[in-house]
Structure formats: structure tokens, C-alpha cells
Amino acid sequence: MIELIHIKKGFGDKVVLHDVSAVMEAGKTNLIIGSSGSGKTVLMKCMVGLFEVDEGQIKYGDQNFTAMSDVERKPIRQEIGMLFQGSALFDSMTVEQNLMFPLDMFSNMRLREKKKRVNECLDRVNLKEAHKKFPSEISGGMKKRVGIARALVLNPKYLFCDEPNSGLDPQTSMVIDKLIHELTVEYEITTIINTHDMNSVMEIGDHIVYMYQGNKQWEGSSKDIVFSKDEKLNDFIFASEFLKDAKEMRQLEMSRGKQEGS
Amino acid sequence: MLFAHIGKYLLMLKDMFSRPENWKMYWKQFMQQCVDIGVGSLGIVLIISVFIGGVSTVQTAYQLVSPLIPKSTISQVVRDTMILEFCPTITCIVLAGVVGSKIASELGNMRVSEQIDALEIMGINTKGYLILPKIVASLLTIPILVVISGFVGIWCGELAGVFTGILSSQQFMQGLVSEFKPFNVAFALIKAYTFAFIISSVSSYFGYNVEGGALEIGQASTKAVVVSCVFILLADFGLAALLLK
Numbered sequence: 001m002i003e004l005i006h007i008k009k010g011f012g013d014k015v016v017l018h019d020v021s022a023v024m025e026a027g028k029t030n031l032i033i034g035s036s037g038s039g040k041t042v043l044m045k046c047m048v049g050l051f052e053v054d055e056g057q058i059k060y061g062d063q064n065f066t067a068m069s070d071v072e073r074k075p076i077r078q079e080i081g082m083l084f085q086g087s088a089l090f091d092s093m094t095v096e097q098n099l100m101f102p103l104d105m106f107s108n109m110r111l112r113e114k115k116k117r118v119n120e121c122l123d124r125v126n127l128k129e130a131h132k133k134f135p136s137e138i139s140g141g142m143k144k145r146v147g148i149a150r151a152l153v154l155n156p157k158y159l160f161c162d163e164p165n166s167g168l169d170p171q172t173s174m175v176i177d178k179l180i181h182e183l184t185v186e187y188e189i190t191t192i193i194n195t196h197d198m199n200s201v202m203e204i205g206d207h208i209v210y211m212y213q214g215n216k217q218w219e220g221s222s223k224d225i226v227f228s229k230d231e232k233l234n235d236f237i238f239a240s241e242f243l244k245d246a247k248e249m250r251q252l253e254m255s256r257g258k259q260e261g262s
Numbered sequence: 263m264l265f266a267h268i269g270k271y272l273l274m275l276k277d278m279f280s281r282p283e284n285w286k287m288y289w290k291q292f293m294q295q296c297v298d299i300g301v302g303s304l305g306i307v308l309i310i311s312v313f314i315g316g317v318s319t320v321q322t323a324y325q326l327v328s329p330l331i332p333k334s335t336i337s338q339v340v341r342d343t344m345i346l347e348f349c350p351t352i353t354c355i356v357l358a359g360v361v362g363s364k365i366a367s368e369l370g371n372m373r374v375s376e377q378i379d380a381l382e383i384m385g386i387n388t389k390g391y392l393i394l395p396k397i398v399a400s401l402l403t404i405p406i407l408v409v410i411s412g413f414v415g416i417w418c419g420e421l422a423g424v425f426t427g428i429l430s431s432q433q434f435m436q437g438l439v440s441e442f443k444p445f446n447v448a449f450a451l452i453k454a455y456t457f458a459f460i461i462s463s464v465s466s467y468f469g470y471n472v473e474g475g476a477l478e479i480g481q482a483s484t485k486a487v488v489v490s491c492v493f494i495l496l497a498d499f500g501l502a503a504l505l506l507k
Contacts, residue, residue, distance in 0.1 A: 048383050070387075071280075077385035088376035102384055105284050160383075 001026040002047060002158065002190065007056035009039075009046055016042045018214045020056075025207045029184050029191045033201055034211035035236060040194045041085075041162060043211065047192065048080055048160055049073055060158070078106060081151025081189075083161040083180075087143040089135040095122070095146050096131040102154050121149040125179060141172035148179065152187070159184065161193040165200060173197060177204050198237060201225065210236065271467045278394040280387045292395040299361050299396070299462075300403030306360055307353055307407045308414055314348050315340070315415030316422035323428040333429040334437030340419040341438050342446060346506075349412040350450045351498050354457035357404060358490035362465035365396055366486035369469030370479035378470070393466040397459065404458035405451055412450065453501055457494050464490045 002024040009017040016039045024030040024047075032040045045051045047058055049065065058065040060076050068076075089098050099118040103109055109117065122128055125145040130138055138146070144164060151159055161180060165173035177197075181204040184191040193200065201208060201222060208225055210218040210233050218225075218233045228234065282288040318340045326335060369392060372378050381388045420434045465486040472482045 045379075050379055050382060074283075074385040077383060080383055082380065082383045084376045084380060086375055088380040090377055090380075091371075091375070105287050105384065105386065 001061060002192070003057075003059040004043075004047070005057040005059070007043070007046060007058065008054045009042055009051060010054055016214050017046070017053075020211075020214075020216045022209045022216050022219055023207075024190060024192050024209075026190045027184070027188045028206035029181055029193065029204050030207045030209070031201055031205040032192065032194050032209045032211060033196060033205075033236070034217075035196060037213075038211040039214040040196075040211050044160055044162055044192065044194050048082060049077065078154060079157040081154065081156035081159045083144065083147040083151050083159070083164055085163045085166050087135070087140075087147040089143060089146055089150070091135050094132050094134055095127070095138070098135070098146060099150050099153050102150065106154060117153060121153050122146075124152070124183070125149045140167050141169075141176065144168065144172075144176050145179070148176075148183070152183065155187070156189060159189045159191045161191065161195075163194050163196075165195060165197045170199070173199065174203070180204065201237075212236075270471065271463070274389055274393065274467055274470065275463065277387070277389045278397075280390050282390060283386055288391065288395060291391060292399055295395045295399035296403055298364070299399050300406065302364075303357055303360050303403075303407060304410070306356060307411050310353060310356055311349070311411040311414040312418045314352060315344060315418035315420075318343055318348065318415070319419040319423040319428065320426060323423070332437075333433045334440065336423065336429055337416075337420070337434040337437030338440060341416055341442070344415045344419070345412055345446045345450050347498075349415055350408050350453035350457065351494065353408055353411045354404065354454065354461065354494055355491055357407070357457075358461045358465075358494060359487050361400065361404075362461050362486045362490045363483040365462060365465040366469035366483045367479055369393075369466060370472035370482045373470060373472045374475055374479060389470070393463075393470060396466055397462040400458040400462035401455060404461070405454040408450060408454040412447075449501070449505055452505065453498065456497050456501065460493045460497060461490050464493060 004020055004022045004024075007017050007020040008015070020039075020043060032043060034040050042051060046053050047065075053066055056066070060079075063076065065073065065076060089095075090101065093101065096115075096118055099121055100114055103114045103117060107114070119128070122131065125148055127142060127145050127149065130142060130146070135143060135146070148161075148164075159180070164176050164180060168176065177200050180191060180193065183189065193204075195201070205222040205225075208218075208220060208222060209216055210225075210230075212232050218228060218230045220228065225233070225237065319336060322336045322339045322343075323333075326339075369378075372392070378388050378392070381391065416438070420431060420438075423429045423434055424431050468482040468486040468489070472478050
């Protein structure tokens with residue numbers, strides 16, 4: 001479990017996160033949603049330690065991450081895997097070398113064992129054929145899958161995904177979402193995803209945190225989100241014309257249900 | 263603003279030093295940088311040295327018009343200018359362009375594409391893993407390049423003198439060994455080490471701290487080269503004033 005307690009973060013005069021408190025539930029797919037500029041990415045970067053918070057605490061289990069030095073954070077960081085928005089693959093290395101890198105750096109495995117682990121991870125994300133290819137030679141969706149495989153190679157306890165669907169077509173987005181969800185369940189990882197894709201919210205979100213202008217506006221499950229009465233959350237969820245119609249239909253059905261009930 | 267840059271630069275240098283996560287990986291990275299910086303720049307260093315040596319001989323001969331001055335003086339002048347100034351300074355200014363821009367754009371691209379963040383999240387000291395091997399590799403390879411440049415430059419100076427009929431090979435060798443001060447070589451090496459540090463650390467600083475996109479990477483590269491060149495020239499004057507009294 002990751003606990004965020006009264007997090008504040010600003011850059012110069014601009015305050016990006018105002019007193020955010022939330023819980024990322026263990027072994028579940030936790031989604032941080034919100035429109036662009038709402039502070040999702042900053043919040044995620046604070047959680048993994050890329051940004052230092054101005055106030056508040058971030059706890060991994062009972063360990064206070066914010067109070068730790070860089071050296072003390074190393075063991076926690078080695079339990080974190082992250083998929084970046086642009087995949088962040090090392091472009092001078094092949095796909096296989098990208099996955100091999102964390103193993104070379106942090107494990108005492110023999111070459112044979114490392115290759116076996118790399119094969120397992122690539123196999124798990126259905127990328128067996130891409131071993132010798134460079135990141136520039138593969139598609140956006142494949143890059144994301146390599147990014148996921150690299151994040152998984154050291155058996156992380158926490159998986160962070162920053163907008164895993166950005167730049168992907170709807171079909172590939174669904175494949176990536178499904179893959180992340182399956183891996184979360186299979187390896188019992190605590191997954192945190194930044195997204196503004198409502199498909200992801202409905203398909204894979206176990207626990208959802210909605211950010212609005214640097215504040216946590218709403219927190220709950222994907223079942224609750226559609227029936228939430230929070231106006232700002234509803235504006236975000238039902239932003240498109242198509243979904244607005246769905247919202248009106250839902251309200252209509254709800255009022256009919258009430259009438260029938262009375 | 264200037265003090266903020268200086269502070270950030272010094273902090274970067276301080277943060278490079280921490281216990282490596284894996285010595286073998288750091289060694290691998292260091293060897294890779296030696297190849298990139300040293301072997302990768304050898305071609306351009308050879309080309310510059312060949313022409314600087316040749317031109318030095320021809321131009322020195324052109325200026326020494328008095329029949330009272332022996333021809334061997336030409337090689338003496340060529341030797342000292344090559345060792346004292348041309349090989350360390352000109353070579354390093356060119357290397358600031360070649361190596362400096364490469365380091366800045368490589369690190370800048372890694373920063374913008376979040377590769378540095380990916381390394382940080384893995385728990386790697388990115389300054390130690392990415393910058394320190396570049397600086398150490400530069401400190402090892404650039405002085406070697408300067409020495410190679412000296413040998414090649416002086417040898418090509420001799421060839422240019424012989425082929426243009428300015429002086430014979432024997433006269434050139436005679437001047438080359440007369441009144442030779444070994445300290446000049448030591449001075450050239452001191453300069454080479456200083457310039458190597460300036461090129462690699464300044465370029466790393468500008469590359470590592472890029473914010474933005476492709477445009478900013480280009481700007482960082484340009485800044486890295488310009489600032490490195492200015493510091494090389496300042497250090498050149500400082501070292502000459504300090505050590506050549």
C-alpha cells in the first residue's frame with residue numbers, strides 16, 4: 001500500500017499540488033485520473049521520488065519515503081517498475097539489452113539465467129520476436145510493451161504507468177490496459193496508472209483517484225464513479241457529446257426508477 | 263543567475279561520487295566512453311595535426327628571412343609552438359566542438375526522453391553512472407590525443423619542410439633536439455588535463471540539465487561548445503601566466 005498524506009508541491013510561485021491525501025491500494029490497479037494540468041504526473045513523480053514534495057509524507061507500507069535519503073531509498077526504488085509516457089527505452093540498446101540492463105546492474109544472475117528471465121518477460125508481453133531490434137525499429141505499442149517488460153524484469157512490488165495509452169490507437173490501448181491489469185493480478189503488484197482515458201477507468205480501474213486543479217477531488221471504485229454526484233468528476237467523465245447523451249439517459253432512467261418505486 | 267549555474271555545476275560534480283551500484287557496469291560504461299571520446303575523435307585530431315604541423319613550418323620559414331638565422335631554427339619554433347600551444351589548445355578547442363556537443367546532446371536527449379528518469383527510478387546514481395565515466399574517459403583519452411597530435415604535427419612539419427625544399431630532414435632534426443625543455447611537454451599535458459576536464463564537465467552540465475525538447479537540446483549543445491571554448495581560452499591564459507614565468 002502507498003499512502004499519500006497531505007502532499008504539497010509547487011514550482012516557484014506556482015502551487016501544483018494542494019494538500020493531496022490518498023491511498024493506493026495494495027495488489028490493485030489504482031488509477032489517477034484528471035484532465036491535463038491537474039497535477040497527475042507531478043503526483044506520480046513525487047511518489048517515485050523524481051520530485052521532492054514541499055510538505056507531507058509518502059509512505060510505502062510503514063516506511064516514510066519522503067524522510068529517506070537517496071541511499072536509504074535505493075531498496076524501495078528497486079521494488080519499483082515504471083512505464084513512462086514515451087516508454088523511455090535506452091535507444092542505443094536493443095530490446096533484449098534494455099531488459100538485460102536492470103539485471104546486469106542489480107542481480108548476481110548468470111548470463112544464462114538473465115537471458116531466461118528476459119525471454120520470460122518478453123514472452124509475457126507477447127514480444128518474443130523483437131529481441132534484436134532497436135527501439136527506433138519498433139512501433140509505439142511495442143515500445144510500451146517493452147517498457148512494461150523492463151519494468152517487470154526485477155519482479156517489482158509497485159508498477160507505475162504514466163499515461164500508458166498516450167499516442168496509441170484504441171485497440172492497442174485496450175491490449176496494453178488488459179496486459180497491465182493481468183500482470184497486476186498475476187504478480188500481485190500494486191499498480192498506479194496516470195490516465196485520462198475513460199476506457200481504462202471502466203475496464204481496469206479497481207481504485208480511482210480523481211485530480212482537479214491540484215486537489216484530490218474524488219476517490220472511490222470504478223463502480224461508484226459513474227454514479228458519483230461530484231459535478232466536476234461528472235464533467236470530466238461525460239466530457240464527450242456521446243457520453244453526455246449517455247449521462248442524460250442514465251439520469252432519465254434513474255428518475256424513471258424513482259417514479260416506479262414511488 | 264551565474265552563481266546559480268556555478269552552484270549547480272559544483273553540486274553536480276559532488277553528486278557524481280557515490281558507491282557504484284555495480285562496478286562492472288561502471289567499468290563497461292567507462293570503456294565505452296573511452297572508445298567514443300578517444301577513438302571517435304582520433305580522425306579529426308590527425309587531420310588537424312597534419313595541417314597545423316605543415317602550415318607551421320611553411321609560415322615560420324616565411325617569417326625567418328634573415329640569412330643569419332640557421333634553418334634549424336624553423337624546426338625549433340615549430341616544435342615549441344606545437345607543444346606549447348597548437349597541440350593542446352587547438353586540438354582541445356576542436357574537441358570541445360566534437361566531444362562537447364556529442365556529450366551535451368546525448369545527455370540532453372536522455373533527459374528529454376525520460377531515460378535519465380528511468381535510471382533514477384531503478385535506483386542508479388545517474389550523475390555517477392552517466393557523467394563520471396565521461397569525465398574520467400576524457401581525462402584519460404584527451405591527453406593521449408594531444409600527445410599523438412604533437413608527434414603527428416611535428417612529423418608533418420618536417421615532411422612539409424622537406425617536400426617544399428625549405429630545409430632538409432637533417433636540419434629539421436637538428437633544430438628539433440636543440441634547446442629542448444622537457445617542462446614544455448609537462449606543461450602541454452597539464453593543459454590537456456585541464457581542458458579535458460572543462461570539455462567533459464561543462465558539456466555534461468548543459469546536457470544533463472536540459473529542459474524542454476529538441477530545440478533546447480540544440481541550444482544546450484551550442485552553449486556547451488561556446489562555454490567550453492571560452493573556459494579553455496581563459497584556462498590557457500591562466501596556466502601560461504602561472505607556469506611559464
